Amino acid sequence: MTDNLSARVEDALSIVINQRTGANVVAGEQVRDVATTADGRVFLTLVLAEADDPALARDVRAAVQGIEGVRYVRVNVAEPAAAGAAQTPTARAEPRRPLPVMEQRKHAHPSSSAPTPQAFPTLGRIIVVSSGKGGVGKSTVTANLATALAARGRHVGLLDADVYGPDIPRMMGVSGQPRVENEKIVPLEAHGVRIMSLGFLVERDQPAIWRGPIVTKLINQFLRDVQWGRLDYLLVDMPPGTGDAQLTIVQAAQLAGAIIVTTPQEVAVGDALRGAKMFERVSIPVLGVIENMSWFDAPDGSRLPIFGSGGGARLALELGVRLLGEVPLYQPVREGGDTGVPIVVRDPDSAAARALTALTEMIETT
Ligand SMILES: Nc1ncnc2c1ncn2[C@@H]1O[C@H](COP(=O)(O)OP(=O)(O)OP(=O)(O)O)[C@@H](O)[C@H]1O
Ligand SMILES: [Mg+2]
Known part of the structure; x- marks a missing residue:
């Protein structure tokens, strides 16, 4: 039953196309770690490259949500491992409402590569x-x-x-x-x-x-x-x-x-x-x-x-x-x-x- 749901998730996602590559997200190996539960919960990771449209995450979620019997969907977004360190990725979307403090503050310590855990x-x-x-x-x-x-x-x-x-x-x-x-x-x-x-x-x-x-x-x-x-x-x-x-x-x-x-x-x-x-x-x-x-x-x-x-x-x-x-x-x-x-x-x-x-x-x- 659960395996069956995994297969249906894959089917549903194989029609979600990444416009940048022209490939669907399954064939493009953008979908990983699909896990399903017998009561209809689905968890998966979507690998999103810097150049990909972040709306893809929403499309993926919508496609899975549309599967009969699915009552919970969790899409975690991950960066392609290799891209991570090299090219300082930025957020594809900013919060709709501005975070009140974040951008105004000068950082007390410029981000160092190995932060030491601080006592609070x-x-x-x-x-x-x-x-x-x-x-x-x-x-x-x-x-x-x-x-x-x-x-x-x-x-x-x-x-x-x-x-x-x-x-x-x-x-x-x-x-x-x-x-x-x-x-x-x-x-x-x-x-x-x-x-x-x-x-x-x-x-x-x-x-x-x-x-x-x-x-x-x-x-x-x-x-x-x-x-x-x-x-x-x-x-x-x-x-x-x-x-x-x-x-x-x-x-x-x-x-x-x-x-x-x-x-x-x-x-x-x-x-x-x-x-x-x-x-x-x-x-x-x-x-x-x-x-x-x-x-x-x-x-x-x-x-x-x-x-x-x-x-x-x-x-x-x-x-x-x-x-x-x-x-x-x-x-x-x-x-x-x-x-x-x-x-x-x-x-x-x-x-x-x-x-x-x-x-x-x-x-x-x-
Ligand atoms: N002991 C319980 N009995 C009944 N329902 C429960 C129980 N514990 C959690 N749930 C329900 O199961 C669902 C998942 O629980 P919850 O959101 O706390 O898990 P989580 O580990 O935080 O999930 P996520 O990984 O998505 O953050 C929720 O709908 C919650 O209300
Ligand atoms: Mg939680």
């Missing part, structure tokens, strides 16, 4: 929530963890580093353009959490076309130019994989650690392991693993392992870290995400909310 003492412990794979629940975990920590009286910031598909505004129920005060962006606030996201600054459909240097610039700006105030924790919601956003954050800031989210099945665990290894390589501690969508409580009382079982525990074992929690698959979690009320607020007594709330203690003692 006022931001408290900076913890990134990452995974190898898309759609496993990073944003859901981050939004709920931030909300639960804030409910315990902690000062919490939530930085949405998923500049390709910022979901945090929707999940936290917050939108609008942040104010600028004294050359700093004032974060928006919801559920007691201070939030910054590219979603506040650009139209919803735009972010899929950022290129590496812009991603780096944006994330640095979100660390430096946001008036976070004094925080106990800054949680950072990452896009899937090990791309520019991950690279930027590990180079920009001294991190307290990374939390790795996985689902129980083998393929997610393999991806998550690769994602986690990246943090280990740069000496950032992996604080633990969270397994999401661990089981489904059926109405008859039985517990169904929809996505298999044991993956989180296996991953934790492999990494030599703690399994911090297992969060069941529970429809109100998604509904909460869609309506901006995290499950820890919406239905705090549910098993899913309890598992997410318990994470706060793990975090505070890790």
Whole structure:
């Protein structure tokens, strides 16, 4: 079934033509890493050369969205590896609304080739929530963890580093353009959490076309130019994989650690392991693993392992870290995400909310 969907994705994309080359994006080897799930989610990477029209990303997304049964599409844009270093690529599209501070500031340190991670003492412990794979629940975990920590009286910031598909505004129920005060962006606030996201600054459909240097610039700006105030924790919601956003954050800031989210099945665990290894390589501690969508409580009382079982525990074992929690698959979690009320607020007594709330203690003692 899933393979079948991959084939249909390929079929749909083989009629998307790159006007520059005249070839379709599949034949032109511009489409990579197609991953699909049985419930109709599609993830892929589009390789976009400097000279390509960035609207191609939108065409690709539209083509996949048009396939019957597809209910979620994520297009990550990558640069052709060889082109990357040589020719200083620029963004093909600027945010529709100007970023308030970015262009006016003279850079304190001209961009050096090997930035040293900086300490941000006022931001408290900076913890990134990452995974190898898309759609496993990073944003859901981050939004709920931030909300639960804030409910315990902690000062919490939530930085949405998923500049390709910022979901945090929707999940936290917050939108609008942040104010600028004294050359700093004032974060928006919801559920007691201070939030910054590219979603506040650009139209919803735009972010899929950022290129590496812009991603780096944006994330640095979100660390430096946001008036976070004094925080106990800054949680950072990452896009899937090990791309520019991950690279930027590990180079920009001294991190307290990374939390790795996985689902129980083998393929997610393999991806998550690769994602986690990246943090280990740069000496950032992996604080633990969270397994999401661990089981489904059926109405008859039985517990169904929809996505298999044991993956989180296996991953934790492999990494030599703690399994911090297992969060069941529970429809109100998604509904909460869609309506901006995290499950820890919406239905705090549910098993899913309890598992997410318990994470706060793990975090505070890790
Ligand atoms: N435990 C859960 N039960 C039910 N639905 C869930 C659960 N966790 C996440 N979801 C839903 O699954 C979808 C994917 O979750 P989410 O967006 O948090 O994943 P992600 O890893 O951040 O994805 P991406 O890689 O696209 O950023 C969302 O619609 C979310 O509401
Ligand atoms: Mg996400």
